[in-house]
Amino acid sequence: MAIPNDVRRFCGVVQGSVLKSDAIRHASGASTATAEPVLVAAFGSRTFGRSTFAISRLCLDMIRYLALTSLACVVAASLPTSRARAQTIAIRADRVIDGAGGVTPNAAVIVEGARIRNVGPLPSGFRGQVYDLGNATILPGLIDVHAHVVWYFNSRGRFHTPDDGDTPVQSMLAAAGNAYQTLMSGVTTIQSPGSPEDRDLRDIIARGDLPGPRILTSLGSLSERSGTPSQLREKIRAFKSAGADVIKLFASRSIRDGGAATMTPEQIDAACGEARAIGLRTLVHAHSAEAMRLAVNAGCTQIEHGIFATPEILSLMAARGTIFSPQCGLVFRNYLDNRAKYEGIGNYNAEGFASMESALPTGIEVIRRAVATSGLTMVFGTDAVAGAHGRNVEDLICRVNEAGQKPLDALASATSVAARSMALADSLGTLAAGKLADVIAVAGDPRADITALRRVVFVMKNGHVYRHESTAGSAR
Ligand SMILES: [Zn+2]
Numbered sequence: 190m191a192i193p194n195d196v197r198r199f200c201g202v203v204q205g206s207v208l209k210s211d212a213i214r215h216a217s218g219a220s221t222a223t224a225e226p227v228l229v230a231a232f233g234s235r236t237f238g239r240s241t242f243a244i245s246r247l248c249l250d251m252i253r254y255l256a257l258t259s260l261a262c263v264v265a266a267s268l269p270t271s272r273a274r275a276q277t278i279a280i281r282a283d284r285v286i287d288g289a290g291g292v293t294p295n296a297a298v299i300v301e302g303a304r305i306r307n308v309g310p311l312p313s314g315f316r317g318q319v320y321d322l323g324n325a326t327i328l329p330g331l332i333d334v335h336a337h338v339v340w341y342f343n344s345r346g347r348f349h350t351p352d353d354g355d356t357p358v359q360s361m362l363a364a365a366g367n368a369y370q371t372l373m374s375g376v377t378t379i380q381s382p383g384s385p386e387d388r389d390l391r392d393i394i395a396r397g398d399l400p401g402p403r404i405l406t407s408l409g410s411l412s413e414r415s416g417t418p419s420q421l422r423e424k425i426r427a428f429k430s431a432g433a434d435v436i437k438l439f440a441s442r443s444i445r446d447g448g449a450a451t452m453t454p455e456q457i458d459a460a461c462g463e464a465r466a467i468g469l470r471t472l473v474h475a476h477s478a479e480a481m482r483l484a485v486n487a488g489c490t491q492i493e494h495g496i497f498a499t500p501e502i503l504s505l506m507a508a509r510g511t512i513f514s515p516q517c518g519l520v521f522r523n524y525l526d527n528r529a530k531y532e533g534i535g536n537y538n539a540e541g542f543a544s545m546e547s548a549l550p551t552g553i554e555v556i557r558r559a560v561a562t563s564g565l566t567m568v569f570g571t572d573a574v575a576g577a578h579g580r581n582v583e584d585l586i587c588r589v590n591e592a593g594q595k596p597l598d599a600l601a602s603a604t605s606v607a608a609r610s611m612a613l614a615d616s617l618g619t620l621a622a623g624k625l626a627d628v629i630a631v632a633g634d635p636r637a638d639i640t641a642l643r644r645v646v647f648v649m650k651n652g653h654v655y656r657h658e659s660t661a662g663s664a665r
Pocket of ligand 1: 335572
């Protein structure tokens with residue numbers, strides 16, 4: 190496996206067979222007789238202190254895993270380097286969609302360090318590195334406000350559950366793989382509602398030590414079983430202390446169990462009221478119109494799913510400024526396509542799958558209704574679970590091709606509108622001077638053919654290039 194010099198430096202690669210630390214030798218159990226370069230997890234000891242042992246092992250396992258799955262070279266190319274940071278970069282293509290409704294033909298995004306310096310014609314005599322992407326379309330990095338990045342299929346090819354025998358290392362490697370797939374598909378920011386494991390993944394990606402999307406997480410969730418209003422308030426403060434970026438509530442049953450309201454008005458009022466008071470947004474899982482109404486009345490920030498949303502409740506949401514995060518089809522199709530991997534676990538039973546099948550046309554209809562509701566803020570949230578990571582854009586394709594949303598509106602929903610919904614509009618969601626350089630490109634023009642989103646040719650996050658593919662011979 191060939192490892193570029195800058196990556197060699199970054200990972201502390203040692204040519205030959207010497208493992209530098211007893212802890213790492215012990216943890217890896219690796220043969221030291223191999224002629225392959227041995228990766229010493231230098232960043233483990235630097236960054237993790239007491240957990241060096243476990244992280245070194247994780248690192249080594251991860252490198253083996255990546256090598257096995259042929260991702261190593263791409264990951265190597267995608268690890269950030271100080272050289273990349275110092276440079277001024279121009280990304281040029283036949284069109285730039287800025288995420289806020291604007292389209293500029295034949296333009297470049299100029300990036301300096303982690304931020305965008307300018308968007309416009311490529312300056313004559315530009316001396317930095319130029320990525321000329323030809324007939325591609327440059328877009329802001331996509332934002333998926335609802336993705337379960339740690340959900341995966343286990344070593345036996347079944348949906349992972351806590352007691353299935355997979356080790357914590359296997360689980361974290363799978364989550365890292367999901368994060369990687371998500372980033373490479375052009376999604377540079379996700380919001381996870383949410384698991385405790387999200388925190389370590391969020392933090393290691395934020396440090397630049399692992400390629401993945403920026404992650405915001407609720408670290409867990411609350412439901413009708415979480416206690417009295419005062420107990421709910423206390424739990425929300427505890428989530429904040431633990432580092433949660435947002436609060437997730439389950440205010441209705443699953444679609445597989447009918448979707449009826451579960452939390453009482455007092456519980457929802459307490460939860461959304463307390464979160465608001467301490468500066469946290471609330472994402473409320475709600476399917477029935479009644480559950481949605483309770484969330485709107487409690488002043489919660491955003492409603493997830495809403496498969497039984499009526500025109501009345503959508504108008505009420507528009508009037509109150511409640512954000513809507515519906516799914517067009519990816520989540521249901523993914524469950525149905527991977528039925529054998531889920532079936533028999535919890536409510537993934539015959540009835541549950543029948544509910545999801547019937548939710549497919551309903552989901553599309555709800556998007557149609559939402560598009561037709563004036564003043565309603567609709568964000569892009571796929572509810573990506575095991576099997577769907579890296580295919581997030583399928584839900585945008587569904588919106589345009591099956592629910593009739595205009596391509597630029599669908600793209601805004603996954604960029605500027607999503608950034609606003611997460612209170613990140615100052616730094617993300619549009620291509621404009623001063624914003625963080627999350628820049629992607631797809632072959633062709635997604636306004637003419639939204640499936641262009643499947644053909645990602647360039648991914649930059651925070652000014653680092655993670656993916657760059659030749660556009661020669663691509664659809665024109
Ligand atoms: Zn979900």
